[in-house]
Amino acid sequence: MDFMQFFDMLLHVDKSLAVVIQQYGTLVYVVLFAIIFCETGLVVLFFFPGDSLLFIAGAFCATGDMNLLLLNVLLVTAAVTGNTLNYKIGGAIGQRVYTHDYRWLNKDAMRKTHDFFEKHGGKTIVLARFVPVVRTFAPLVAGVSEMPHGRFQLYNISGALLWVVSLTTAGYFFGNIPVVRDHLSEIVMVAIGVVMIPILLGGAWRLGRRVIGR
Template sequence: MDLMQFFDMILHVDKTLGTLLAQYGTYVYIVLFLIVFCETGLVLLFFFPGDTLLFIAGAFCATGQMSYPLLMALLIIAAITGNTLNYYIGQAVGHRVFTHNYRWINKDALQKTHDFFEKHGGKTIILARFVPVVRTFAPFVAGVSEMTHARFQMYNVSGAVLWVASLVTAGLFFGNIPIVRDHLTEIVLVGVSAAIVPLAIGGLYKFGRRVMSR
């Protein structure tokens, strides 16, 4: 297998994980660790698989081909350290990211994440875990916005545990049900919407009370 074929398998890991397991055995744990680390840690690789990777890996845990505890531990560490690297890169680049034309940054994705961050604040670090592309840019924007390291890590660790645990566990129990597997993205987005709506209602309620008290 040449490098391009291997890269194609990585991009479509939700369909090729079984083949990777057959060919590389336990080395697949390293591959999955690196995919999650790179997708969350490098804005250049925002297109790497995330949600589907966790879900399908959980499904292979259900068949006994992968270890659920080991997979959980490795992917949580990958998600935390990946976000941390991205945060530091954002800090290093700073606010000039919005004024300079960096060819390695997707401006549309950056602006989308910045708007998301402005609306939801620190909670974006948690919520963004479940939104493709935004997930990769959120820690970068947090670094650019000079969020304190302690506050960032609080949201970072919480979001990583919630993201990995929920999707891997969902894959463990439901990954071999075709209708769930085929509509994973829609199911995840509905779940995120369900989390955001109460926050939005709470914000509107507080805003309304301030207006009425004037």
């Protein structure tokens, strides 16, 4: 397997996890740890699978191919350490992230995450776990904004536990139901929408209050 084939397997591991388990056995835990760590810790890899990967990994735990407890411990650790690395990078770069032209940084995603962070503060670190792309950029913005380390870790660990455990557990109980397995992409999108509705309503409420107050 050459590098490009391996990279393609990593990128689409949520669709080829059975092959990974068959070929690599227990090393699948290392592969999954690396993907979650990179997706949450390196903004250049924001396109790596997250939500669907956790759900499908949980489904394979139900078939006995992986251990749910071990999977959760490893992936929560990956999510926490990935976010921490991203936070440290943001702290090291500082406000230059908004003024310098970094080729590795998606400016649009950065601005959207910054606006998200401005509206929701520290809660962004928890809420963003369920929002692709924003999930990857949120800890970077927190570091740039100089959020206190202790406060960041409180939200970081809470969000990682909620994100990983909820999705792997959902996959464990529902992932092998045919109708769920065949419509996973649509289900993930609906789940993201459900998470976003309270956020959007909260933003609309604050905007309405500002308009009325003028």
